[in-house]
Amino acid sequence: MQHDKDAPLRSDAQRNRERILEVALAELTLCPDAPLSAIARKAGVGQGTFYRNFPNREALVLEIYRHEMRQVADSAAQLLEQLPPDRALRAWMDRLAEFGMTKAGLADAIRLATSKGGLTKPAHTPVSDAAELLLRANDRVGSIRPGMTPDDLVLAIGGLWQMAPTDDWRPRAARLLDLVMDGLRAGAPGAGGPAVPS
Amino acid sequence: MQHDKDAPLRSDAQRNRERILEVALAELTLCPDAPLSAIARKAGVGQGTFYRNFPNREALVLEIYRHEMRQVADSAAQLLEQLPPDRALRAWMDRLAEFGMTKAGLADAIRLATSKGGLTKPAHTPVSDAAELLLRANDRVGSIRPGMTPDDLVLAIGGLWQMAPTDDWRPRAARLLDLVMDGLRAGAPGAGGPAVPS
DNA sequence: ACCTGAACACCGTTCAAGT
DNA sequence: ACCTGAACACCGTTCAAGT
Numbered sequence: 001m002q003h004d005k006d007a008p009l010r011s012d013a014q015r016n017r018e019r020i021l022e023v024a025l026a027e028l029t030l031c032p033d034a035p036l037s038a039i040a041r042k043a044g045v046g047q048g049t050f051y052r053n054f055p056n057r058e059a060l061v062l063e064i065y066r067h068e069m070r071q072v073a074d075s076a077a078q079l080l081e082q083l084p085p086d087r088a089l090r091a092w093m094d095r096l097a098e099f100g101m102t103k104a105g106l107a108d109a110i111r112l113a114t115s116k117g118g119l120t121k122p123a124h125t126p127v128s129d130a131a132e133l134l135l136r137a138n139d140r141v142g143s144i145r146p147g148m149t150p151d152d153l154v155l156a157i158g159g160l161w162q163m164a165p166t167d168d169w170r171p172r173a174a175r176l177l178d179l180v181m182d183g184l185r186a187g188a189p190g191a192g193g194p195a196v197p198s
Numbered sequence: 199m200q201h202d203k204d205a206p207l208r209s210d211a212q213r214n215r216e217r218i219l220e221v222a223l224a225e226l227t228l229c230p231d232a233p234l235s236a237i238a239r240k241a242g243v244g245q246g247t248f249y250r251n252f253p254n255r256e257a258l259v260l261e262i263y264r265h266e267m268r269q270v271a272d273s274a275a276q277l278l279e280q281l282p283p284d285r286a287l288r289a290w291m292d293r294l295a296e297f298g299m300t301k302a303g304l305a306d307a308i309r310l311a312t313s314k315g316g317l318t319k320p321a322h323t324p325v326s327d328a329a330e331l332l333l334r335a336n337d338r339v340g341s342i343r344p345g346m347t348p349d350d351l352v353l354a355i356g357g358l359w360q361m362a363p364t365d366d367w368r369p370r371a372a373r374l375l376d377l378v379m380d381g382l383r384a385g386a387p388g389a390g391g392p393a394v395p396s
Numbered sequence: 397a398c399c400t401g402a403a404c405a406c407c408g409t410t411c412a413a414g415t
Numbered sequence: 416a417c418c419t420g421a422a423c424a425c426c427g428t429t430c431a432a433g434t
Contacts, residue, residue, distance in 0.1 A: 013398060032313055035426055046400040051428065108313040115230055115306040155374045159356025176353045183381030211417060233407055244419040249409065 017053050019043045025064050025106070032108035036060070061113040064106065066125070072099045073126035076133050085137040086144065090181055092134055093157055097173040101165040128154065142190035156180045215251050217241045223262050223304070230306035234258070259311040262304065264323070270297045271324035274331050283335040284342065288379055290332055291355055295371040299363040326352065340388035354378045 009017065023043040027034040036057060040050040054060040072095055079088040100107060131150035138144040159176050163169050207215065221241040225232040234255060238248040252258040270293055277286040298305060329348035336342040357374050361367050 010397065016399090036428095037426065047428075048401075048430080049399055052398075055428095057427085108309075111306075111309050112313060115310060151370065152373050152377065155357030155361070155370065156377055157357070158360045159353030161360065162356045163353070172349065172353065175350050179350065179354055179378070179381040181381075182384035183377040183379075186380035186384055208416065214418085234409095235407065245409075246411080246420075247418055250417075253409095255408085 016043070016045050016049055020045065020050060020053055020060075021064060021067075024060055025068075028061065028064065028109040029103060029105040032105050032112055056113075058113040061106075061109050065110050068099075068103060068106065070126040072096055073130035076130035080134065080137055084143075085134070085141055086181070086185075089134045089138055089144075089184075090177060092130065093177050093180070094173075096157065097160050097169075097177070100160050101163070101169055101173075104165040107161055138184075143188055144184040145187035146189065148184065156183070214241070214243050214247055218243065218248060218251055218258075219262060219265075222258055223266075226259065226262065226307040227301060227303040230303050230310055256311040259304075259307050263308050266297075266301060266304065268324040270294055271328040274328035278332065278335055282341075283332070283339055284379070284383075287332045287336055287342075287382075288375060290328065291375050291378070292371075294355065295358050295367075295375070298358050299361070299367055299371075302363040305359055336382075341386055342382040343385035344387065346382065354381070 008014075020039065020043045024039050027039050027042065036050060037047060039060075040047055043050075054063070075095060076088070076092050079091050082088070083091060128150035131153045135144070135148050135150065135153060139146055139148075157177070157180060160173060163172060206212075218237065218241045222237050225237050225240065234248060235245060237258075238245055241248075252261070273293060274286070274290050277289050280286070281289060326348035329351045333342070333346050333348065333351060337344055337346075355375070355378060358371060361370060
């Protein structure tokens, strides 16, 4: 019989799961295609135990990704309390870039793992919730064009994920985000018409 | 002795190489992680012949990528003859999106293959040449902000490569490119000052 | 109920033998 | 000079046997 879905794990199983996640985060950040067997070994569990917790590489990687991303996403609310909406939006994107660069290996691991099967549409992630929060706050003060969706914003900063962290990524990211912010401000109710009057 | 670098291939070897590329393009477009052994088999060559031509998966994928991308990149000059610079730029980005969606499998194959080793900085690709051409044409008529680099443009449209082709990608791509164009126009000499006057 | 680790399947890569 | 295909190494996944 399989495990009851809502029942708590036995304490040793719980510990095993946490150790796997801990080791996997470190290993995958260093090397996106670290062997799962190596992760299991370093976590001190057998192959079978690993697969009981995570049926495949994608399941492991997505769990780590969601956990890490949630931390950044959650900072959006905090930024909105400290800064005007447009500056909060920009500051949040800066944090996303910073996060992406330190976790570049993890981002590669995600792409490696998720390109295999079907494309997992994340739909309602913490990130899109955060984006929604920031966009609506800006809408309220008229600092950006109306009608922007979280999807729009995520696509607009998509270039961040194809930068290598080794380079002089900071000025490049800054130039990208400056461009995005200018695009967002174009057509804002508070800015007096479109950037190119007709 | 290895092969002389500039000497032409023997005709049968030449044919083999072309058949491998032909089969690989079709297979990788369908399935980004198609086994190299399957590609060799369908191309009618032995494993060794395959590896003589392409020492690893990355070498194969990059060659295909460059070949396919060159076609799109080369259309930039043609567009500039038919349209004003800003419309040519936008039309080129549309083509890039169209191309990316039909070749989504290939794009995944590239990520799969290149995330393994070091990050291969393509540096001077046909795409960055085309971007340079389009940006400078726009600079000359003052339709976009000055100083944009090909790298800036490539990053700005980076979101295209993280869209799934299954969806209603067309309106999403259009919204992204509209935003990018507005960002580019903000601060253009011909548009009368920045989008947000201080 | 959970764990271990050997066993199996599969794919990338090499290489001895052929033409 | 180029080709073939068997052989090897490695990693993901399963499963019989243990606690």
